[in-house]
Amino acid sequence: MGLSLLNENQKKAATTVFGPLLIIAGPGSGKTRTLVERVVYMIKELNIHPKNIMITTFTERAAKELITRVSNRLIGTDINISEMYIGTIHSICLKIIEENMQKSIMSKGFTVLENIEQKFFIFSKFNEFKKVDGFEDFFEGKYFPTSWKKSGNLQKWFNRISEEGIDLSKFLKNKKTAFLAQGYIKYRELLKQENTLDFSTIQLEAYRILKENPIILENTREKIKFIMVDEYQDTNSIQEKIIFLIGENHKNICVVGDDDQGIYRFRGATIKNILEFSKKFNNSECEIVTLNTNYRSESGIVDFCNKWIDSLNWEGYRHSKKIEATESKQSKNISVVKLSVKNSEREWAERIYRFIVYMKRIGKIDDYNQIAFLFRSVRDKRIVSLIHYLESKGISVYSPRSNLFFYREEIIKVIGILLYVFPRVDSTVFKEGVKSETLDYYKYCLKKIEKELLQDDEFKVWLESKKASYENIVDNGESVLDLFYELISLNTLKLHLKEEGIEILSERSSYNLGIFSQILEKFEKLCGISELNNENIDKVVGYLFNMHLKFLKEGGIDEFEDEKDFTPKGAVSFLTIHQSKGLEFPIVIVGSLDSVPDRKEMETEKDIEKIFYWEQPYEPDYRIKEFDFWRLFYTAFSRAQNLLVLSCVEMNSSKKEVPSLPFKRIYDDIVDISQEDFQMKNLFVDDVKIANVKDKYSFTSHILNYKQCPFRYKMNKIFKFQGKNGKDTFFGTLVHQTIENINKDVIFSKKIDIDIFKIEEWYYENYEILKKNERITLDEESLKLGLNQVLDYFKNGKEFLRNAIAAEEQVFLIRENYIIEGKIDLIVKENDEYKVIDFKTGNFHKDLTVEKNHRKQLEIYSYLLSKKLGVEIKTGILYYTKNIENPIVEIDINQSSVNKTLMEFDKSIEKIEAKNFEKINSDSKKCEKCEFRHYCL
Structure with missing residues (x-):
C-alpha cells in the first residue's frame, strides 16, 4: 500500500511537499491516486495537521471521491481529516465569505444564483440597463432580437469581468465598452440590493474580503499552509489570484493539470495559468513533475491521442510530453476504428x-x-x-x-393541466395573431390533456372544478407550487411517480417532476408572489408561460445527473x-x-x-x-x-x-x-468503474426527516422536490439568525456590549431578507414576540457571550461508509471546559419526542466537536428562547449515550443507502402541513 504502489514520477510528486510544485498529469496517469498518497504522506509522515491543507477540485464529485479515498487510507488511525479545506473553489470561497460575514458586503442569508437564475435576474432588471449611457451603441450591429437574448450577452460579459478581475477603467475607450463597465457596476449594485451573488462574484467577494482585511488574510494564511489545486488548466484569473494571495508567503502551492485538456475557456479559464505557473517563482524554485504513463487506455488509443495532439504546431503554447501506455496495456491489437x-x-x-x-x-x-x-x-x-x-x-x-426535458410525457401533462385550469389563457397565452414554436408546443400539451379527460370522468370533474375555482378567485391562499402538489396526486401523474426505487432511468419521470417543482419555486421568487388572487392571476399566468417557461424551453433544461x-x-x-x-x-x-x-x-x-x-x-x-x-x-x-x-x-x-x-x-x-x-x-472490455464516494448526512435535515417520513425524505432529498417552509420555520429562522448576529459580533469585536437599537436593526434586516426569499410575512404580534426572544437572550445569555469562542461552527466526521456533518450554534469555553449550545425556538417539554431528539442532536454535535478538538465534551446546553423564565437546559454528555445515538444514526443511514423509503402511518397533524398530503390521501 501507499507510496510503494506509485511509479517513480508519481512518488516524486507525492513526496515533494515544500515549495511550489507543478504536476503535469496526462490522461489516465493516476493523478487522483497520486494526490491521495500525497495527502496521506503529508499527514502521516510529515505530521502536517489536516486543518493546514486546502485542496480545490473541479467538481464536488471529485472532492467527495478524494476525501473518501484519503479517509479509507487512514482507517485504523486517530487522524481526523474533517478540518481539511476541500471542495470546489466556489465552495471554499463561500466558506471564506460565511466565516467572515461581518466584513462582507452581503448580509446573512444571502442567496447564490445558478446560471439560468442569473440570466433571469438580468432580464428582470433589464430596464435598469437600458438607462445606462451607451446601451444602444453596445448592441448596434449585433443580432440579439429580444431582451432575453441581450440579457444572455450581458451575462456572458459580466461573468468574464468577474472571473478575470478586469480593471474597469480599461473599458472607457469607447461608448460600447464604456457601457459594459457602467452596466457591470449597475449589475453589482442590483445584486447587493437583492442580497445575492452569482457563481463568478462568489470568488470576487472572497478575494475582496481577503485583500482588504489584513487580519483575516493573516488568519487564513496561518490556517492554510499547503495548497493543492486540481485541474489547474481550467482555472481563471480571479481563482489564480485567490490561490496566490493565500499561498504567496509559504509558497507551498501544488497545482495539477494537463494543458492538453484545457477546455473551459468559455467559462473564463485561461491556459496561461498552467503554462506560466513555474515562472511565478524565482529561478528553478518550482519543481515540475510529469505523469506520462497512461494506466487507462490501450496502447493503440494512447498512440492515436499522441498523433492527434502532435499533428498541430503549438508554437510553444503547450508543455512538451509524450504519453505512454502502461506495460499491461501494450498490445498490437487494433483499438481505434x-x-x-x-x-x-x-x-x-x-x-x-x-x-x-x-x-x-x-x-x-x-x-x-x-x-x-x-x-x-x-x-x-x-x-x-x-x-x-x-x-x-x-x-x-x-x-x-x-434538451428533452420539456418533451417528457410527465412534463407535457403538467403544463397541459396548468393551461387547462388557469383562466383566460386564450387572451394571456394564446393571443390572437401570435405564432411561435413555443405556442405550438403549449397547444400540443393542452390537446394532450383534453384528449385524456374525454376518457376519464373523474379526471374531468377535478379539472372542471379547479378551473371554476380560478375563474372568480378572490384569495385562496394557494400558490402555483401549491397547485403543482395537488396535480401530482392525480392518477394521470401518479403513474409517473413510482413508489419503489430511485434509479435514474426507471425513475426519470420522478426526477423530472422534482426539477419542475424547483422551476416553479424559482419562478415564484422572481415574481415575488406567495398567493394567487383575482388581481394577480392573469399577470402571473402570462409571465409563467410567455416568459419563464418559454425562455427555459428555448434555452433548454438539463435532466437529473447523479x-x-x-x-x-x-x-x-x-x-x-x-x-x-x-x-x-x-x-x-x-x-x-x-x-x-x-x-x-x-x-x-x-x-x-x-x-x-x-x-x-x-x-x-x-x-x-x-x-x-x-x-x-x-x-x-x-x-x-x-x-x-x-x-x-x-x-x-x-x-x-x-x-x-x-x-x-x-x-x-x-x-x-x-x-x-x-x-x-x-477485444477485452472493462466493467464500468463504480464511483467511490461517501455521502454527507446531518442529524436534523437527514436523520430526523427520514424518521418522520421515509417517503417524504425520498421525494425531497432524492428526487429533489422543492419543500415549502411554513410560518413556524420562518419565525425560528428569523430568531436564530439574529441571535447568530449577536454571537458573531461579540466574538469578532471581543466586546459584550451591543446597542439594543443595533440588535433591532439586525432583526428587521433579517426579516426583510427572509421575507423576500421565502415570500412569507409575519403579523406585528409575531414580529414583536420574536424580537423579545432575541432581546431576552441578549440579557440572559451574557455568561455565554463572555466565554464564546465560535458561532455557526461547521463540524463533520468521516466514518467508514458515510460522513456526519453539522453546524454548532455556539461554542463556549469556561475554565478549559468546552460546551456546545444549540438554540431552539420552541417550548421545552412541549413534545417529549422532540425534546429527546434535541438531546440526541446535541450529543452528535458534542461528539463531532470532541473529535475535531481532541478534547472531551462533558456538557451540552439546549437554549429554548420561548421559555423566558428558564430557557437553559443542561445535558450531561456521556460516551455510553453518545454511542447509542451513533448506532441509531448508523441504522438510519443503512436504511437510506438500502433505498428503504416505504410510507409510514404518520401523525395526521404533521401530514396536514406536508406538501405531499394530497398525494398520500
Missing part, C-alpha cells in the same frame, strides 16, 4: 444499433453502460434523432443534456465532451466529426475581447479557436479505455466535407470496424 456510412442518417443509426446489439450478443459487453457516445453538443437534431431511434429499438439512452452514477446501468450514455471531463468509459464512440474550429465568434465582439487579453491575448488570437478545438477532441479521445470509435455520416460536397479537414488527416488511416484487420475476438 471507425463506424460510419456514406450518406444516410437512417443507415448510420441502424449500423450503430447493430453494433451495440452485436457487442451485447457475443458477450463483449455485459451492460449497455459500457458504451458512451461523446459529442460536441447532444442537442443537435441528428443526435436527438439517433437517441429516439435507439430507444425505439429497445436500447435505453441516458442523455440528461439533450454524481455517483454517471453511467446508469441498462443504458448507453450520450454525453457532451465537456460533461465527460474526468471520466472514463470502456468503449467510447466520438461523433461531431463535421466540426471545425469556429473563428466567427472572435470576430463579432473583437473590440471587447481585446480588453480581456490586456490588449494582446496570451496565445495568438488567430490560433485560439484552433488550439481549443484540438484540446477538446484530445479530451474526448482519451476517455476511452478499450475501444475508441470515430463515427459519422460521410457526405462529400463542395460546401462541406465530413469528416472535416482537421479529422481527415487521421480518419482515413483508421480501419472500419467491419474490416478483417480489426479482430473483435481479441
Whole structure:
C-alpha cells in the first residue's frame, strides 16, 4: 500500500511537499491516486495537521471521491481529516465569505444564483440597463432580437469581468465598452440590493474580503499552509489570484493539470495559468513533475491521442510530453476504428444499433453502460434523432443534456393541466395573431390533456372544478407550487411517480417532476408572489408561460445527473465532451466529426475581447479557436479505455466535407470496424468503474426527516422536490439568525456590549431578507414576540457571550461508509471546559419526542466537536428562547449515550443507502402541513 504502489514520477510528486510544485498529469496517469498518497504522506509522515491543507477540485464529485479515498487510507488511525479545506473553489470561497460575514458586503442569508437564475435576474432588471449611457451603441450591429437574448450577452460579459478581475477603467475607450463597465457596476449594485451573488462574484467577494482585511488574510494564511489545486488548466484569473494571495508567503502551492485538456475557456479559464505557473517563482524554485504513463487506455488509443495532439504546431503554447501506455496495456491489437456510412442518417443509426446489439450478443459487453457516445453538443437534431431511434429499438439512452426535458410525457401533462385550469389563457397565452414554436408546443400539451379527460370522468370533474375555482378567485391562499402538489396526486401523474426505487432511468419521470417543482419555486421568487388572487392571476399566468417557461424551453433544461452514477446501468450514455471531463468509459464512440474550429465568434465582439487579453491575448488570437478545438477532441479521445470509435455520416460536397479537414488527416488511416484487420475476438472490455464516494448526512435535515417520513425524505432529498417552509420555520429562522448576529459580533469585536437599537436593526434586516426569499410575512404580534426572544437572550445569555469562542461552527466526521456533518450554534469555553449550545425556538417539554431528539442532536454535535478538538465534551446546553423564565437546559454528555445515538444514526443511514423509503402511518397533524398530503390521501 501507499507510496510503494506509485511509479517513480508519481512518488516524486507525492513526496515533494515544500515549495511550489507543478504536476503535469496526462490522461489516465493516476493523478487522483497520486494526490491521495500525497495527502496521506503529508499527514502521516510529515505530521502536517489536516486543518493546514486546502485542496480545490473541479467538481464536488471529485472532492467527495478524494476525501473518501484519503479517509479509507487512514482507517485504523486517530487522524481526523474533517478540518481539511476541500471542495470546489466556489465552495471554499463561500466558506471564506460565511466565516467572515461581518466584513462582507452581503448580509446573512444571502442567496447564490445558478446560471439560468442569473440570466433571469438580468432580464428582470433589464430596464435598469437600458438607462445606462451607451446601451444602444453596445448592441448596434449585433443580432440579439429580444431582451432575453441581450440579457444572455450581458451575462456572458459580466461573468468574464468577474472571473478575470478586469480593471474597469480599461473599458472607457469607447461608448460600447464604456457601457459594459457602467452596466457591470449597475449589475453589482442590483445584486447587493437583492442580497445575492452569482457563481463568478462568489470568488470576487472572497478575494475582496481577503485583500482588504489584513487580519483575516493573516488568519487564513496561518490556517492554510499547503495548497493543492486540481485541474489547474481550467482555472481563471480571479481563482489564480485567490490561490496566490493565500499561498504567496509559504509558497507551498501544488497545482495539477494537463494543458492538453484545457477546455473551459468559455467559462473564463485561461491556459496561461498552467503554462506560466513555474515562472511565478524565482529561478528553478518550482519543481515540475510529469505523469506520462497512461494506466487507462490501450496502447493503440494512447498512440492515436499522441498523433492527434502532435499533428498541430503549438508554437510553444503547450508543455512538451509524450504519453505512454502502461506495460499491461501494450498490445498490437487494433483499438481505434471507425463506424460510419456514406450518406444516410437512417443507415448510420441502424449500423450503430447493430453494433451495440452485436457487442451485447457475443458477450463483449455485459451492460449497455459500457458504451458512451461523446459529442460536441447532444442537442443537435441528428443526435436527438439517433437517441429516439435507439430507444425505439429497445436500447435505453441516458442523455440528461439533450434538451428533452420539456418533451417528457410527465412534463407535457403538467403544463397541459396548468393551461387547462388557469383562466383566460386564450387572451394571456394564446393571443390572437401570435405564432411561435413555443405556442405550438403549449397547444400540443393542452390537446394532450383534453384528449385524456374525454376518457376519464373523474379526471374531468377535478379539472372542471379547479378551473371554476380560478375563474372568480378572490384569495385562496394557494400558490402555483401549491397547485403543482395537488396535480401530482392525480392518477394521470401518479403513474409517473413510482413508489419503489430511485434509479435514474426507471425513475426519470420522478426526477423530472422534482426539477419542475424547483422551476416553479424559482419562478415564484422572481415574481415575488406567495398567493394567487383575482388581481394577480392573469399577470402571473402570462409571465409563467410567455416568459419563464418559454425562455427555459428555448434555452433548454438539463435532466437529473447523479454524481455517483454517471453511467446508469441498462443504458448507453450520450454525453457532451465537456460533461465527460474526468471520466472514463470502456468503449467510447466520438461523433461531431463535421466540426471545425469556429473563428466567427472572435470576430463579432473583437473590440471587447481585446480588453480581456490586456490588449494582446496570451496565445495568438488567430490560433485560439484552433488550439481549443484540438484540446477538446484530445479530451474526448482519451476517455476511452478499450475501444475508441470515430463515427459519422460521410457526405462529400463542395460546401462541406465530413469528416472535416482537421479529422481527415487521421480518419482515413483508421480501419472500419467491419474490416478483417480489426479482430473483435481479441477485444477485452472493462466493467464500468463504480464511483467511490461517501455521502454527507446531518442529524436534523437527514436523520430526523427520514424518521418522520421515509417517503417524504425520498421525494425531497432524492428526487429533489422543492419543500415549502411554513410560518413556524420562518419565525425560528428569523430568531436564530439574529441571535447568530449577536454571537458573531461579540466574538469578532471581543466586546459584550451591543446597542439594543443595533440588535433591532439586525432583526428587521433579517426579516426583510427572509421575507423576500421565502415570500412569507409575519403579523406585528409575531414580529414583536420574536424580537423579545432575541432581546431576552441578549440579557440572559451574557455568561455565554463572555466565554464564546465560535458561532455557526461547521463540524463533520468521516466514518467508514458515510460522513456526519453539522453546524454548532455556539461554542463556549469556561475554565478549559468546552460546551456546545444549540438554540431552539420552541417550548421545552412541549413534545417529549422532540425534546429527546434535541438531546440526541446535541450529543452528535458534542461528539463531532470532541473529535475535531481532541478534547472531551462533558456538557451540552439546549437554549429554548420561548421559555423566558428558564430557557437553559443542561445535558450531561456521556460516551455510553453518545454511542447509542451513533448506532441509531448508523441504522438510519443503512436504511437510506438500502433505498428503504416505504410510507409510514404518520401523525395526521404533521401530514396536514406536508406538501405531499394530497398525494398520500
